[in-house]
Amino acid sequence: MSFDWGIILANWKFLLLQGLMGFGAFGGGTLRLAIPAIVLGFILGVIVGLCRLAHRPWIHYPAVLYVEFFRGVPLVMVIFWFWFLIPQITGQRLPEYTVALTAFVVFEAAYLGEIVRAGIQSVPRGQIDAATAGGLSYGQMMVHVILPQAIRNMMPSLVTQFIVLFKDTSLASIIGMMDLTKAAQTVSQREIRPFEMYLFIAVVYWIFTYSMSRFSQWLEVRMSPERAPTRRAALREAARAATA
Amino acid sequence: MPVTAFFGLQYDFQWSVLWTGEHGHWLVQGIWTTLRLSALGWVFAGLLGILAGALRTVPFAPLRVLATFYVEFFRNVPLLVWLFFWYFGAPQFFPRTVQDWFNLHGPEFWSAVVGLSVYHGARMSEVIRAGIQSIPKTLLEASVATGLSVGQAYRLIIIPIALRLIVPPATNESLNLLKNSSLALTIGVAELTFMSRQIETYTAKAFEALTAGTLIYLVLCVGIASVMGQVERYFRIPGLIARVGRAEH
Numbered sequence: 001m002s003f004d005w006g007i008i009l010a011n012w013k014f015l016l017l018q019g020l021m022g023f024g025a026f027g028g029g030t031l032r033l034a035i036p037a038i039v040l041g042f043i044l045g046v047i048v049g050l051c052r053l054a055h056r057p058w059i060h061y062p063a064v065l066y067v068e069f070f071r072g073v074p075l076v077m078v079i080f081w082f083w084f085l086i087p088q089i090t091g092q093r094l095p096e097y098t099v100a101l102t103a104f105v106v107f108e109a110a111y112l113g114e115i116v117r118a119g120i121q122s123v124p125r126g127q128i129d130a131a132t133a134g135g136l137s138y139g140q141m142m143v144h145v146i147l148p149q150a151i152r153n154m155m156p157s158l159v160t161q162f163i164v165l166f167k168d169t170s171l172a173s174i175i176g177m178m179d180l181t182k183a184a185q186t187v188s189q190r191e192i193r194p195f196e197m198y199l200f201i202a203v204v205y206w207i208f209t210y211s212m213s214r215f216s217q218w219l220e221v222r223m224s225p226e227r228a229p230t231r232r233a234a235l236r237e238a239a240r241a242a243t244a
Numbered sequence: 245m246p247v248t249a250f251f252g253l254q255y256d257f258q259w260s261v262l263w264t265g266e267h268g269h270w271l272v273q274g275i276w277t278t279l280r281l282s283a284l285g286w287v288f289a290g291l292l293g294i295l296a297g298a299l300r301t302v303p304f305a306p307l308r309v310l311a312t313f314y315v316e317f318f319r320n321v322p323l324l325v326w327l328f329f330w331y332f333g334a335p336q337f338f339p340r341t342v343q344d345w346f347n348l349h350g351p352e353f354w355s356a357v358v359g360l361s362v363y364h365g366a367r368m369s370e371v372i373r374a375g376i377q378s379i380p381k382t383l384l385e386a387s388v389a390t391g392l393s394v395g396q397a398y399r400l401i402i403i404p405i406a407l408r409l410i411v412p413p414a415t416n417e418s419l420n421l422l423k424n425s426s427l428a429l430t431i432g433v434a435e436l437t438f439m440s441r442q443i444e445t446y447t448a449k450a451f452e453a454l455t456a457g458t459l460i461y462l463v464l465c466v467g468i469a470s471v472m473g474q475v476e477r478y479f480r481i482p483g484l485i486a487r488v489g490r491a492e493h
Contacts, residue, residue, distance in 0.1 A: 068466075069462070071465075072461065072462045072465035072466055072469075073423070073458050073461050073462060073465075074423040074424070074426035074427075074437065074461060075423075076426045076427060076429065076437055077426065077437060077440075077454065077457055077458050077461060080437075080440075080441070080454055081454055081458070084444075084450040084451070084454060088255070163320070167320075167321070167322040167323070168322070169322075170322035170324040170325060171322075171324060171427070173324070174324075174430060181322070181324055181325060181328070184325075184328075185328065188332065188333075194328065194329075194332035194333040195329075195332075195333035195334065195336065195337070196333075197333070198325055198328050198329035198332065198333045199329065199333065201325055202317075202321040202325050202326070202329065205320070205321045205322055205325060206317060206320050206321050209320040209321070210316065210320050213316075213320065
């Protein structure tokens, strides 16, 4: 068996500029899909998480239903639903990119909403009492007191979920959006070099997800001083021990 | 069937497409393939997960590095890429006999089994590792202090407790595997999503076909989750509030 790694060099522009970044005639692009999906998914996730925590049943139960529904269905199914429903509702065919983005935001918001809920629940109750006693409204309390602490607590799980979302964007290739996976598929069909192609994009995906995962580990250490003292605190401790 | 207003548009519901002709049979076959694919993937992923999880703790660096490489590389790349890799890319490098066996027994199905197992094995090993690591070291020391050998302590104390601790994250991960088996449609495995799409293609009744597929997945997931909820309650360790960290991505 012989390998032909030159195939990657010969097609790097198409794979990385078009497939990964989304610059080119086909639109799409893994990063161009993943970044807005992460931002919009997080915003919708905060809304879903807050609704799930609400006391009013007509806000609480729809949010529970939303989360449980999307967590019980494969993402492929959700993408097919939007692929079929959007033209029915709007009366026109939208580009694959828009369909994929909508499906990802709606789907991932269910998972992100659960993380947001857990993060908010991890904030001590006394904070709510203190904020209320201080005369803050619900909105002020959430924005200035609860959410900043909650986001700190949920950062590691959030980044983990963003990694999942980044990997999930490969599914946009199923409805024909030109992302990294679709680009590799196209090249591999033309050149009949599937081994080299798929291994190459595996490495490209890995570089992104692994750096995100290391970042999440770093954040986890950084943000929990009670479990792992920062280097500076350790040095301070050592200095105190030395002078005592 | 009456013409019904559907999001302000006219849509003619025909639920009968789900059971007329071959279609009911297709759905049942799709469910069967999904369950078979997931069950096989689950068994192999569990074995790979235990193996990789154990190898990451042995006091022999090359094996540890190998296991860490496996886990970190395979779980951080999209499953779809792995499916294409195992179906289109890898078989040419397998020994002749393996290739023949694949071709004889349905190369799509078995590539999907390999892809799911290797990907979810890497993820499962993280769940198992988190379970073992969440057990305090002092428990092992206490067991040894009562006169058990290290082997006995592992067999009688540590592993039973670790298994009870990982029931919730392992359930979560198993459901992920079941849902992820839907990706096998991209390499032509006739599982549930594939069959719903096929009914849609033959009848042009997308709403009904997708509803059927979606509801079946929901029933499978909610069913397994509630059974495992019972199992979890039965095996719960009294006095513990903290659950082991959820399965990572």
